[in-house]
Amino acid sequence: MLPMTHASRAPIPAPLRPVISALCDVAAGLSDTISRGPLGPALADSVGNNTDGDVQKALDVMADEAFAGALSGTGVRWYASEEREEVIEIDVNGALALAIDPLDGSSNIDANVSIGTIFGIQPATDDAEGTFLRDGNSLLASGYFIYGPQTALVVTFGDGVRQFIWDREARQFIEAETAPCIPDTSSEFAINASNYRHWPKPVRAYIDDCLAGAEGPRGKNFNMRWVASLVAETHRIMCRGGIFLYPSDGRKGYESGRLRLVYECAPIAFLVEQSGGKATTGTARVLDQVPAHLHARTPLIFGTADKVDRVATYYDLPDTEVSALFGNRGLFRA
């Protein structure tokens, strides 16, 4: 089903309509299944491990198979999924490549907390894997479905961000007149604080300064959120600003953070930039990163532009300054 665009907005670019339509069909079905919770099939059961060693839940596999199975005839040649070791070919004549995190936030399936699907679409080359091992500047579109109190599609085609809400009665995604636009100011940060001891010093110093609130170098109070669903954190930040951090850390396997560049970070970075925000690794723009391999991870810091810029300044500070509790950091108050 093609989502219904708002009268005041441009049509969806013609070459992308079949694939967006297929993604919407699958997402609508997933939304129904997810919303039935314990009345439906067991979605949160562990069914194995993916190539990265992540535990796969039944819904991870169900979503991956549903998306892969819906793409014939949509112009998609290559399908790369977080849940599959290798790229698969859908249609030899297709001109598009789809990277997807079929089910994001799978630790929240059993808890009735918002989860989602993240995707990025780029032109296909003849090289299956090589198509995806390019920087994010080649993205034609990216977006996410959020399965929450509302099921919604938030998407960019490179010309701003658009939002389509799933109308359960009309059984149609209908475009809202307004799309989320990251505000310039916010006092919220999102990070999994249980990893504090593993973080790099600049991140620790940044969070120390937020936690110190009005009595610290920033001279103002902050609030913290952590949903553990990247789509839910992104949606909140798109709607009301703030910053999200999943840095690299000292744990084995987290040297480049947790989140995957191809399936999660680049698509989210494209949306965030199109919404007026910024997305970096802490020191470099996410969309300029070239994945070393299909499942490569990268640190991800995104949100309100000046907050993301501020984190970068902590990476530039001399070691003595980031190590000291507050040091002279009061010199750059909020």
Ligand SMILES: O=P(O)(O)OC[C@H]1O[C@](O)(COP(=O)(O)O)[C@@H](O)[C@@H]1O
């Ligand atoms: O459990 P942690 O380490 O806080 O990680 C939470 C992060 O992991 C993720 O769940 C990873 O995505 P998947 O659920 O697709 O593996 C993100 O949605 C979330 O931001």
Ligand SMILES: [Mg+2]
């Ligand atoms: Mg994910």
Ligand SMILES: [Mg+2]
């Ligand atoms: Mg996933």
